[in-house]
Amino acid sequence: MAESEDVKVLGAWMSPFVMRARIALNLKKVDYEFIAETMHPKSELLLKSNPVYKKIPVLFHKGNPICESLIIVQYIDETWTSVHPILPADPYDRAIARFWAAYIDDTWNPEVRKYSMANTDEERAVVAEKTFAGVQLLEEAFQTCGKGGNWFGGDALGYLDIALGSYLAWIRVTEKMSGLKILDGDKFPQLTAWADRFCAEEAVKGVMPETDKLLEFAAAMIARMKAASSAK
Amino acid sequence: MGSDLPEKGLVLLSSWPSMFGIRGVIALEEKGLEYEYREEHLGNKSATLLRLNPIHKKVPVLVHDGRPICESLIILQYIDETWPGADGAPCFLPADPFARSQARFWADFIDKKVYDAGTRLWKMKGEEHAEAKKEFIESMKLLEGELGEKPYFGGETFGFVDIALVSYACWFHTYDVTGGLNMEAELPKLMAWVKRCKERESVSKALPDPLKIYDFLLSLKKRYGIE
Numbered sequence: 055m056a057e058s059e060d061v062k063v064l065g066a067w068m069s070p071f072v073m074r075a076r077i078a079l080n081l082k083k084v085d086y087e088f089i090a091e092t093m094h095p096k097s098e099l100l101l102k103s104n105p106v107y108k109k110i111p112v113l114f115h116k117g118n119p120i121c122e123s124l125i126i127v128q129y130i131d132e133t134w135t136s137v138h139p140i141l142p143a144d145p146y147d148r149a150i151a152r153f154w155a156a157y158i159d160d161t162w163n164p165e166v167r168k169y170s171m172a173n174t175d176e177e178r179a180v181v182a183e184k185t186f187a188g189v190q191l192l193e194e195a196f197q198t199c200g201k202g203g204n205w206f207g208g209d210a211l212g213y214l215d216i217a218l219g220s221y222l223a224w225i226r227v228t229e230k231m232s233g234l235k236i237l238d239g240d241k242f243p244q245l246t247a248w249a250d251r252f253c254a255e256e257a258v259k260g261v262m263p264e265t266d267k268l269l270e271f272a273a274a275m276i277a278r279m280k281a282a283s284s285a286k
Numbered sequence: 287m288g289s290d291l292p293e294k295g296l297v298l299l300s301s302w303p304s305m306f307g308i309r310g311v312i313a314l315e316e317k318g319l320e321y322e323y324r325e326e327h328l329g330n331k332s333a334t335l336l337r338l339n340p341i342h343k344k345v346p347v348l349v350h351d352g353r354p355i356c357e358s359l360i361i362l363q364y365i366d367e368t369w370p371g372a373d374g375a376p377c378f379l380p381a382d383p384f385a386r387s388q389a390r391f392w393a394d395f396i397d398k399k400v401y402d403a404g405t406r407l408w409k410m411k412g413e414e415h416a417e418a419k420k421e422f423i424e425s426m427k428l429l430e431g432e433l434g435e436k437p438y439f440g441g442e443t444f445g446f447v448d449i450a451l452v453s454y455a456c457w458f459h460t461y462d463v464t465g466g467l468n469m470e471a472e473l474p475k476l477m478a479w480v481k482r483c484k485e486r487e488s489v490s491k492a493l494p495d496p497l498k499i500y501d502f503l504l505s506l507k508k509r510y511g512i513e
Contacts, residue, residue, distance in 0.1 A: 122390075
């Protein structure tokens with residue numbers, strides 16, 4: 055085990071972004087302290103350590119705060135270099151991994167999230183179509199990036215696995231709430247098998263939320279959001 | 287489908303007013319690399335662009351030995367990692383992991399905040415415009431604070447965040463006009479930094495005339511019927 059160098063993660067159990075930081079630290083076998091963020095209201099620590107966005111996760115190392123989950127993962131990879139490389143070694147593979155992680159965060163996930171806020175069947179159908187188109191792209195990306203291995207990272211779990219895998223609990227929740235089968239084993243066999251593999255990983259198991267607990271949380275959150283938007 | 291791209295070498299697909307494409311030019315020039323520049327007309331995108339970047343259909347795209355790299359900050363890192371500093375020539379990103387994380391953070395901030403608020407300065411009216419103006423200045427002031435007394439965001443050396451932000455410099459005049467701003471007055475340290483960066487050949491080559499950018503915006507607004 056790497057010696058504790060005062061590593062802390064400020065976060066919350068339901069956040070996929072927080073999960074990324076924790077999975078990366080677990081892969082590197084780095085001990086860390088998990089500080090649960092209060093959220094409502096936001097803690098002094100959060101406001102002080104991430105004044106720009108006021109969001110979790112924040113990684114603390116040697117007293118320095120690092121923000122933005124994918125930046126945190128890269129920091130972890132570049133700091134603890136002797137164990138389990140996370141980014142691919144080759145610059146082109148790295149560029150591709152970064153591209154797909156950005157696609158997942160900036161394009162695909164925002165689309166998937168629209169489902170719960172959709173009000174009509176038409177709206178839901180549009181979101182569903184875009185969601186599936188994205189999964190198809192990711193199924194293809196898995197084959198290109200994975201090069202025959204079990205992971206997007208090839209033979210070992212890597213950056214893109216973390217980027218997408220951290221959303222799996224939320225994907226399952228969306229499946230339960232919508233009745234849509236997003237990770238359909240018939241349509242997307244590679245990704246479906248990968249998802250099970252990811253969730254079974256030692257570095258992931260302890261930090262992946264239980265679907266039912268997350269479902270309860272999601273239902274309450276959506277109810278709050280719908281109430282707020284109809285109150286306008 | 288025949289490929290009109292060379293098997294070996296570098297091609298940058300870009301569009302002259304694009305701050306994202308300008309980043310690619312600066313990076314390639316900084317590294318002293320030979321490359322072919324191809325102008326894309328964004329109202330009429332080439333088949334090559336659509337094939338190389340089917341998901342976003344955007345510039346810039348860097349093609350290296352026939353393989354595409356998309357997204358400007360990813361392109362910057364690819365160039366930096368593929369042609370790392372030699373003979374003491376510094377890299378865009380610093381060596382220290384924490385400093386790197388900060389550089390990535392601010393480059394990401396620029397794209398999240400400056401681009402969005404800047405665009406709203408010319409797109410929006412009324413209250414939304416006022417909001418955009420406030421956000422734009424706040425974001426730029428935060429960046430100016432981050433620069434501090436350093437010659438560059440990278441410290442003594444021109445680096446990642448410098449490239450990420452100076453690419454917007456040709457748009458500052460447009461933001462001034464559309465935003466009713468005076469960036470020179472409000473952000474003196476930042477504007478001094480812009481001048482400093484422009485002394486570099488890579489930057490002066492990459493940045494188009496700000497007045498041409500403003501003309502471009504006017505024609506863009508006309509084409510899309512934005513008042």
